Amino acid sequence: MSATSTVASDPAADAPDRRREQPPRRRRRPRLPYALLVPAVAVILVAVGYPVYWQVVTSLQEFGLAQQFGAPPTFVGLDNYARLFMDPSLWAVVVRSLLFCLVNAGLTVGIGVALALLMNAVGRVPRLVLQVALLLAWAMPMVAAVTVFKWLFDWRSGVVNWLLVAIGLDQYQGYSWLAQPMTFFLVASLVVVWMSVPFVALSVFAALTQVSDEVLEAAAIDGAGPWQRFWGIILPMVRPVISIVLLLQIIWDLRVFAQIRILQDAGAPIDQTNLLGNYIYELGLGRQDFAGASAVSIFVLLLTVLLSWPYVRSLLKEDEA
Amino acid sequence: MKRNRLVVASVASTITLAMALTACSSGSDAPADDESTSADGTPEPADITLWLAGPDTPDALRDYLTSTFEEENPGSTLTIEQQEWPDLVTSLTTALPDAENTPDVTEIGNTQSPTFTTVGAFRDLTPLYEELGGDALLPSFVEVGMAEGKNYSLPYYFGSRYMFYRKDIWTAAGLEAPTTLSEFSDAVKELHTDSQSGFAIGGQDWRNGISWVFANDGELAVEEDGKWTSTLSDANTIKGLEQWQDVFEGASNVPASAMDVAYWDFLNDGTDGEAPEAATIMAPNWARWSIGDLTTNDDGEEVRDGMVDDSKYDIFGLPGVDGGLAPVFAGGSNIGISAQSQHPELAENLLRIIFSEEYQTMLGENGLGPANSDYVSSLGDDKFAQTMIDTAAVSQLTPAAPGWAAVEGASLYEQLFQAIAEGGDVTEIAAEYDEKITPMLNNG
Numbered sequence: 001m002s003a004t005s006t007v008a009s010d011p012a013a014d015a016p017d018r019r020r021e022q023p024p025r026r027r028r029r030p031r032l033p034y035a036l037l038v039p040a041v042a043v044i045l046v047a048v049g050y051p052v053y054w055q056v057v058t059s060l061q062e063f064g065l066a067q068q069f070g071a072p073p074t075f076v077g078l079d080n081y082a083r084l085f086m087d088p089s090l091w092a093v094v095v096r097s098l099l100f101c102l103v104n105a106g107l108t109v110g111i112g113v114a115l116a117l118l119m120n121a122v123g124r125v126p127r128l129v130l131q132v133a134l135l136l137a138w139a140m141p142m143v144a145a146v147t148v149f150k151w152l153f154d155w156r157s158g159v160v161n162w163l164l165v166a167i168g169l170d171q172y173q174g175y176s177w178l179a180q181p182m183t184f185f186l187v188a189s190l191v192v193v194w195m196s197v198p199f200v201a202l203s204v205f206a207a208l209t210q211v212s213d214e215v216l217e218a219a220a221i222d223g224a225g226p227w228q229r230f231w232g233i234i235l236p237m238v239r240p241v242i243s244i245v246l247l248l249q250i251i252w253d254l255r256v257f258a259q260i261r262i263l264q265d266a267g268a269p270i271d272q273t274n275l276l277g278n279y280i281y282e283l284g285l286g287r288q289d290f291a292g293a294s295a296v297s298i299f300v301l302l303l304t305v306l307l308s309w310p311y312v313r314s315l316l317k318e319d320e321a
Numbered sequence: 322m323k324r325n326r327l328v329v330a331s332v333a334s335t336i337t338l339a340m341a342l343t344a345c346s347s348g349s350d351a352p353a354d355d356e357s358t359s360a361d362g363t364p365e366p367a368d369i370t371l372w373l374a375g376p377d378t379p380d381a382l383r384d385y386l387t388s389t390f391e392e393e394n395p396g397s398t399l400t401i402e403q404q405e406w407p408d409l410v411t412s413l414t415t416a417l418p419d420a421e422n423t424p425d426v427t428e429i430g431n432t433q434s435p436t437f438t439t440v441g442a443f444r445d446l447t448p449l450y451e452e453l454g455g456d457a458l459l460p461s462f463v464e465v466g467m468a469e470g471k472n473y474s475l476p477y478y479f480g481s482r483y484m485f486y487r488k489d490i491w492t493a494a495g496l497e498a499p500t501t502l503s504e505f506s507d508a509v510k511e512l513h514t515d516s517q518s519g520f521a522i523g524g525q526d527w528r529n530g531i532s533w534v535f536a537n538d539g540e541l542a543v544e545e546d547g548k549w550t551s552t553l554s555d556a557n558t559i560k561g562l563e564q565w566q567d568v569f570e571g572a573s574n575v576p577a578s579a580m581d582v583a584y585w586d587f588l589n590d591g592t593d594g595e596a597p598e599a600a601t602i603m604a605p606n607w608a609r610w611s612i613g614d615l616t617t618n619d620d621g622e623e624v625r626d627g628m629v630d631d632s633k634y635d636i637f638g639l640p641g642v643d644g645g646l647a648p649v650f651a652g653g654s655n656i657g658i659s660a661q662s663q664h665p666e667l668a669e670n671l672l673r674i675i676f677s678e679e680y681q682t683m684l685g686e687n688g689l690g691p692a693n694s695d696y697v698s699s700l701g702d703d704k705f706a707q708t709m710i711d712t713a714a715v716s717q718l719t720p721a722a723p724g725w726a727a728v729e730g731a732s733l734y735e736q737l738f739q740a741i742a743e744g745g746d747v748t749e750i751a752a753e754y755d756e757k758i759t760p761m762l763n764n765g
Contacts, residue, residue: 064764065727069418069440155576156598176576265407267525267579269739270732285411286730287761288436 052301059294068290080295089271090279090296094303097254097276100185101307104192105249109242111193112200117230119201120208131202138198146262149191153177154266178268185273191259196252200245207241208234240318247311251304257281276300366396367664369425371671372413374654375406377478378428379687382680389674397667409433410726417442417659425662426671432719434466434474434655436726443473443657444665446672450475453676454693459653462692465721466655473657477675479690480652481713482529485588485612485628486601488635490517498637500644502536506564510571512600521587521599522569524577524742525735528650529603532639533568534561535717536647542720542762549722549762553737553751562747569742574598577742580735585611588634589625603639605652606709607688636704638712651716653690722762733758 059080061073084090115134119127137145153160155176164172177183211234219229235242257277264270264278274282276296284293371386383401390399402424404412410433416422417437429437437443446453450472459476466474484505491497494512499505509519522529534541539558542551552558575582585608587599602608612634613626628634639647656675658668674680681691685699690713700706719725728734737754741747 065414065436066440068414069442071440155579174574174576176578179576179578267523267576267582269578269736271736282731285414286732287727288414288730288764289727 055294055297058291059298061291063291063294065288068288073291076291080291081299084292084295084299093274093276093279096274100189100256100275101250101253104189104196104253105246107189108193108196108249108253109200109246112197112245113204113242115197115201116204116208119205134198134201137194138202140195142195142258143262145195146191146259149187149194150263150266153187155179176267178263178266181269181272184263184268188256188259188263188273191263192253192256196249200249203241203245204238207238211237240315243311243315247308250307254300254304254307366394367667368398368400369662369664369667369671370400370402372402372404372424372427374404374409374428374430376403377654377689382683382687385680385683386671386674389680390671393674394667394670399671406430410436410730413437413442417661420661420663423659423661425664425668426656426658428477428654428656429474431462431465431476431651431653431655432721432729433726434657435468435721435723438466438468438473438657439723442660444660444662444668446472446475446658449669449672453672454695457693457695459690459692459694461651461716461718462653462655465718466657474655475657475672475676476692477654477656478684478692479713479716480605480607481690481709481716482532482603482605482649482652483636483638483708483712484601484603485585485608485634485636487588487597487599487633488631489633490597490600492632498635499640501640502533502564502642502647505640506568506571509568509601513572513574515574516598517596518574518587518599518601519572520568520601520603521575521582521584522573522603523575523579523582524569524739525580526582527580527734527738530565530569530738531561531719531734532603532647532649533565534558535649536639536642537561537564540720542722542758544720544722549720549724549759551755551758551762553755553758554748559747559751562741562751565738566741566744566747570744572601577739583611584608588612590614606705609636609705636708638708646712646715648715648717649712651713651718720762724762724764727761727764728758731761733761 058073060075060077061067062076062079063073067073115130119130122130152158155161155174155178158177160177161172161175164175177187215233216229219233224232255277256275260273260275260278261281264273270282280293280296280300283289283296373383387399387401391397409430413427413429413433416424417427450458453475459479462476462479463472466472466476486498490512491508496508496511499508505520512519531541534557537557537560539555539561540552541558542549544550553562569577584599584602584604587602588597589612590597610627611625613628614630614633615623616626616629618624628636639649641647656672658665658672662668676693678696681693681696682699685691685696685701688700688705688709690709691697691699697710700710722728733754737750740750
């Protein structure tokens with residue numbers, strides 16, 4: 001194993017460390033929690049450790065189709081990394097992916113919180129309707145959902161173009177939404193946000209139910225308006241949940257792959273719409289440059305750790321407090 | 322509250338770790354292999370697997386293969402698994418090197434074959450070549466399946482593509498089937514309106530588009546001293562690409578980013594009898610069965626009649642620059658035995674069935690060009706069969722470079738043709754893509 005896995009395992013390693021620094025009066029160091037961790041760690045090592053190991057090794061070799069079919073790979077050091085990072089097209093993909101990920105994660109959490117507040121505010125029946133609707137969207141298989149969106153925005157027979165033309169916007173007759181990167185990502189964002197809002201909304205709603213009415217009542221009596229109650233009381237109380245769902249969204253949205261690929265299959269400028277996952281897929285399985293794909297994958301791993309690090313840190317800090 | 326946060330924090334960090342670690346595995350975790358195909362280690366009678374690509378081989382032929390194979394090889398069974406064309410190279414890349422999961426026999430796109438033959442993925446079929454048909458086998462497909470003078474994959478079937486058109490619309494405009502490529506361009510541009518493509522073609526649709534390059538004697542790539550060079554910037558290639566750009570811009574309403582559109586739908590009348598979306602399309606020969614007036618088949622289903630009304634629907638081969646026929650891209654497949662097959666003898670027996678007169682004739686009767694030219698007459702002698710045979714006779718393949726599948730895998734030709742369709746400067750675009758493609762062609 002290597003530097004990468006060390007970096008990656010830091011957050012986990014940190015957690016017990018910090019706990020150990022807590023006041024010693026508590027108790028002697030118990031063994032049971034560590035024993036309970038063993039199965040989880042074993043699963044991660046077997047299921048993830050080996051692929052990561054393979055990937056690190058491969059990223060340092062020349063590994064193409066010939067090697068896949070048995071030719072011995074040659075060690076090339078950091079050549080793959082150098083080659084890829086000199087290539088401006090990789091950086092274009094990185095910037096595009098980060099923007100897509102942050103915008104979508106932000107949108108998802110924003111809309112999710114708004115829906116959660118709505119659910120908290122309305123009566124039983126509308127709340128149930130909302131919850132069922134959210135659960136259905138959440139339960140829909142991703143491939144099916146993306147296919148439906150693809151059909152909605154189809155240039156020939158899509159209902160979106162039909163509606164726009166019906167209200168008098170004739171320029172949308174035969175308009176191809178997926179042909180330009182901007183409108184392509186608009187459609188992609190719609191799918192991604194639509195599919196992930198339910199998780200955020202339901203999680204935040206669950207947290208909202210834990211905010212005690214007495215506190216809110218007391219605040220209201222003291223003269224706090226709805227906004228003040230939201231910013232000053234509700235938000236701080238559900239902040240841990242929001243932090244986690246935001247963190248998860250960022251990680252998930254950095255890894256979108258199938259959504260983009262299915263939309264690309266409908267006809268799109270591929271090099272201008274590739275995100276990191278698609279770029280790696282194209283490099284590895286399309287161009288059979290397994291070494292290059294591994295190198296980019298390692299980079300994405302580091303990027304993910306980097307992106308989520310501030311959140312993990314703040315969570316750990318809260319933990320200490 | 323505090324305890325809650327503690328749980329939350331540790332859950333979060335564990336999830337982050339797991340996510341972060343899996344983030345990178347999406348690229349290399351091969352698609353799950355089918356466990357059902359492993360051969361249980363039984364030595365002689367065994368189950369062998371045949372991969373067929375797409376729905377091209379009809380069910381009747383599949384049934385014939387399984388029953389005949391099981392009859393001729395008592396105790397053995399044949400499992401046919403269908404792979405889809407877009408994922409075929411990927412699936413083969415991961416399955417072929419793996420003795421446990423490899424298909425014993427696999428169909429492969431003719432242009433994808435060099436990628437695998439050059440790395441030794443297929444079993445040497447040279448000893449079988451004469452027995453399976455020898456010189457009667459389609460030469461260009463045999464050649465594309467060779468590496469270092471040995472046969473690694475052999476032709477499975479050939480297809481061709483030609484033009485389908487609405488004769489009623491052409492006639493109403495006073496036009497007849499064209500005899501030269503420029504006549505064709507002029508006609509389809511004349512037929513083009515805002516709601517009807519004179520010639521419907523998507524911008525990314527390079528497999529049809531390269532016919533214009535071939536028609537002008539252009540080459541996509543050439544080999545010199547064992548080294549491949551992309552030759553898009555060649556004068557003839559540029560000429561062909563510019564003609565294609567002119568036709569696309571002047572005759573097609575299909576977006577520049579579209580590819581693999583079901584063009585045949587464009588020729589049929591709308592559901593309420595509206596005018597068709599296109600006057601002309603280019604498609605593989607089997608598209609015929611999706612075109613025509615609605616009729617009812619024996620099972621009571623509504624189907625197209627296969628262009629019965631020949632005053633309304635007709636076909637012609639894409640004409641050449643100076644008359645005759647323009648070379649089109651030869652569709653079709655090769656077939657080979659995996660080098661890792663655990664049952665090569667049984668696999669060879671399966672090839673014997675596939676190359677038998679009976680199966681070759683069945684291919685022809687189903688509109689698939691038989692690999693063995695002795696049986697081409699089984700295609701029939703109507704205009705569809707004749708045009709297919711004529712266009713196939715002058716058809717061409719994409720470069721047999723070891724890295725060609727990588728070029729296709731990276732969708733470079735889709736991007737190239739889209740850029741041209743969007744009206745860019747062809748010379749500049751060609752130079753840009755030459756630079757991208759040449760280094761990839763020689764990577765095995």
